[in-house]
Structure formats: structure tokens, C-alpha cells
Amino acid sequence: MYDFFDPNCVYCAEAFKRDLPAIQSGQLTVRYVPVAILAASSLGKAAAILESHAPSHALAIDFQGVMQNGSGGVRAIIPSDQARASIGRNLRLLMQTGNDIVPDLVFRLPDGHVGMIRGLFPVSALDAIVAGQMP
Numbered sequence: 001m002y003d004f005f006d007p008n009c010v011y012c013a014e015a016f017k018r019d020l021p022a023i024q025s026g027q028l029t030v031r032y033v034p035v036a037i038l039a040a041s042s043l044g045k046a047a048a049i050l051e052s053h054a055p056s057h058a059l060a061i062d063f064q065g066v067m068q069n070g071s072g073g074v075r076a077i078i079p080s081d082q083a084r085a086s087i088g089r090n091l092r093l094l095m096q097t098g099n100d101i102v103p104d105l106v107f108r109l110p111d112g113h114v115g116m117i118r119g120l121f122p123v124s125a126l127d128a129i130v131a132g133q134m135p
Helices: 010-024 042-050 055-069 081-096 123-130
Strands: 002-005 031-034 104-108 114-118
Touching (some): 002 010, 002 081, 010 055, 010 123, 031 081, 042 055, 042 081
Parallel strands (some): 002 031
Antiparallel strands (some): 002 104
16 A cells, blocks of 8 residues: 655544554555645655655654644755655655545555545545455
């Protein structure tokens, strides 16, 4: 599953929290795809996550901060040219889904069907995806 997120998005942080049990149990693999659309600091925070030596840890710290104080747990940095280009590419991919909000989940089921969930999803939708069913 691909999860497009903005590091300042409280709904993205909630989606991350909902994903964790299935990820930790080995039932789900999620590729988190950072975009920068919600705030001026989004690009610098997305770059900080991408350029971290431990991006998944940085993502978890950021979302923990978003849930606690609304501002995130990583500090914005000046993005490298490579990070800026990657985040821009990610935004173009998000727009190609026909969506401009986050979170945006794109997934493929074992039978090959592709699905998308725009916005915060119910836990039952994630359960269906893990079970190999369309939500």
C-alpha cells in the first residue's frame, strides 16, 4: 500500500496510527510517500524525514508530535535539491490519482485489483485490505 501524506496532517498521523498494528504483525507493507501541501513548513519537514538516517523513525516521531501538539515532531530543514525533486515528483503522482488531499491510500490486492481511499479511512477498510478484499 502507498500512503501519500503531509508531515503536518493530523489525519495522516491518525492513518499511520491505524496502520501500525498490521505493519508490526507483518500483514501489511506500507510505503509512505511525502508531499508538501498543507503548510509552509511541510516541504522542510518532508525533507527532514526523507533525509533522515532512519526515515521510518523520523516519520513516527513527526506523527507522534502531530497527534500531541498539532505541529509535528521533526523540525523543518532546508531541503536538498534531490529531496525537493522527490517531494515534487510525489506531489505530481498524488495529483495523477485525481486527488489533492491527504492521506491518500493506493493499494493493490493479491488478485490484482487496484483501489484507492481518499482521506482518513475507517479501520474496517484497512481490515479488508489486509484480508485481500476491496473495502
